[in-house]
Amino acid sequence: MTTGSSNLVDVGRITAVFGIQGWVKIHSGTEPAENLFEYDPWWLKTAHGVKAVEIDAVRPHGKGFVAHIKGVDDRDQAASYTGTTIAVERNQLPELAIGEFYWHQLQGLSVISRFGDTETRLGCVSRMLETGANDVLVIQADETSVDDRERLVPYIPEQYVLDVNLEAGTITVDWDPDF
Numbered sequence: 001m002t003t004g005s006s007n008l009v010d011v012g013r014i015t016a017v018f019g020i021q022g023w024v025k026i027h028s029g030t031e032p033a034e035n036l037f038e039y040d041p042w043w044l045k046t047a048h049g050v051k052a053v054e055i056d057a058v059r060p061h062g063k064g065f066v067a068h069i070k071g072v073d074d075r076d077q078a079a080s081y082t083g084t085t086i087a088v089e090r091n092q093l094p095e096l097a098i099g100e101f102y103w104h105q106l107q108g109l110s111v112i113s114r115f116g117d118t119e120t121r122l123g124c125v126s127r128m129l130e131t132g133a134n135d136v137l138v139i140q141a142d143e144t145s146v147d148d149r150e151r152l153v154p155y156i157p158e159q160y161v162l163d164v165n166l167e168a169g170t171i172t173v174d175w176d177p178d179f
Contacts, residue, residue, distance in 0.1 A: 008087035022072040
């Protein structure tokens with residue numbers, strides 16, 4: 001999941017149309033994937049701004065889902081939503097246990113490496129990747145980082161991720177800056 005500076009958190013995407021009666025294919029960014037359909041309304045980030053929509057039907061399809069947007073009853077209407085991001089209001093997200101974080105909370109945090117006896121600033125988390133085995137922090141270099149390299153650090157608490165401090169805006173990792 002990702003977010004901008006608003007109260008909305010990105011939780012999925014409309015990827016394609018399905019059939020001729022206004023159904024769309026959905027990629028969920030929630031865990032588990034079906035949790036996406038517990039949120040109402042969905043806020044679609046379109047080229048013309050953000051628009052609230054209601055889903056009135058959903059069903060599993062292949063490895064994903066298809067859904068029907070209330071009031072969208074033909075393929076052409078549905079096609080106008082293809083490629084749009086699905087967002088929900090931040091306050092709709094359930095509370096997490098201590099030590100658990102939503103992806104959007106990690107994005108933008110500064111990453112400090114404590115490797116050996118040195119402390120080195122690697123950059124900021126630009127996004128998260130889901131790899132199957134574990135999530136990965138994508139760290140983008142900035143003006144105060146040790147160099148201009150992008151780094152991929154596995155998000156494995158206590159092994160590579162030593163601390164996440166939301167108040168300080170930092171993640172401390174055990175990662176060789178030369179890697």
